[in-house]
Amino acid sequence: MPELRIDPFPSAAELNALFSAAWGTLAPRDFTPILSRSLAHIGAYHDDRLVGFINVAWDGGVHAFILDTSVHPDMRRQGIGTRLVREATRVARERGAAWLHVYFEPHLTGFYRACGFRPTKAGLIKLA
Template identity: 35%
Template sequence: MNQRAGSAPAIRRAVAADLPALQRVYRAASLSNADDAPILLRRPEFLVFTGDGIADGRTLVALAGPPGDDRVVGFATSGTGQDTGPELEDLFVDPDWRRRGTARHLVRQIANAACDSGHRRLWVTGNPHASAFYLAVGFVPVGPVSTALGTGLRMYLSLNPS
């Protein structure tokens, strides 16, 4: 049985053995937007996920479920922004697993950890094609920013300390 829409996927910290699955999800998700694919294919170095956050526990994976089904269907990596605080560095979901709440649950886990650490905001520089998702989960746009692949959208999520 597959994860139902809206149900929480199993989420755990990534381990080194997950890297090939993360690379598969990263590539498939990156190329799934027809507007981005030509640019990425001309710059293949941007299609390589190195997994820098795995060893230090910053990457979370979402699993297909049910328990025992360890197929990675999405992942998120957190980091520390230079001046702003915690960053959502990566958020990728296998295109076949989108619209089931996977990305929303990954963001929630990253946001909860940032809040538990005393932070008031979670930052992201998002692809403009993902702006509707980020707005739907509560991110507030700050403005456009230049990235290596073009213009991104700088946004933050207010965290409510409990």
Template identity: 45%
Template sequence: MINYEWRGKFDNAEVNGLHAEGFGGGLRDDDWWGQVNGHSLGWVCARERGELVGFVNVAWDGGVHAFVLDTLAAKKVQRRGVGTKLIATATEHAKVAGCEWLHVDFDEHLREFYFDSCGFRPTPAGLIRLE
């Protein structure tokens, strides 16, 4: 059984490990706890038998716009609805907080997940790569 918790407690090492697994690039030592507490509306932790198996960050503009970032599900729980439930939980809490819009951007291979599984709709948007 997987439990989902809005603004759940986590250890930085747990999210760094999950992030490395999901996005590659090697294990980092980022201060996730400090980042989300300082800049986010909230986040969702998914745990199976105490182990962090899913995570999503919900940043916001302090008003009506929230932004889904870093949706992660451990490989061993993928295709079990964990990502979809993470987004559903984030959506519910962003709405309760008074947000009117939930934004996401993603790589093309995740299009089906966000549009078909999570209910996002395509919109015109722009992006400038700063790197």
């Protein structure tokens, strides 16, 4: 079972490799400025290789937001994603968040409901 690490600050190469495997070809980027402002982020490591990741952004107050939930395709269906969400929930609560939000595509509804999220209505504007 992969080890979960809180605030591991993975390298850009590690995150780009995971995101590329999990989501397809994405433009490489440096995540340091993003992670340095996050409430928390959690990495799942198997043999010191990043195989899962979740970022918990926040508004500086009581609202936290799950972003970038990712599990390497070779490691899916082992409960890693659920463990990441549960740990993100625990850490966000421990660090003072009162609300945890997540936005997701319809095919992930069952996953997030199983993690304890209830449906809400929200709005979205695509800016780019």
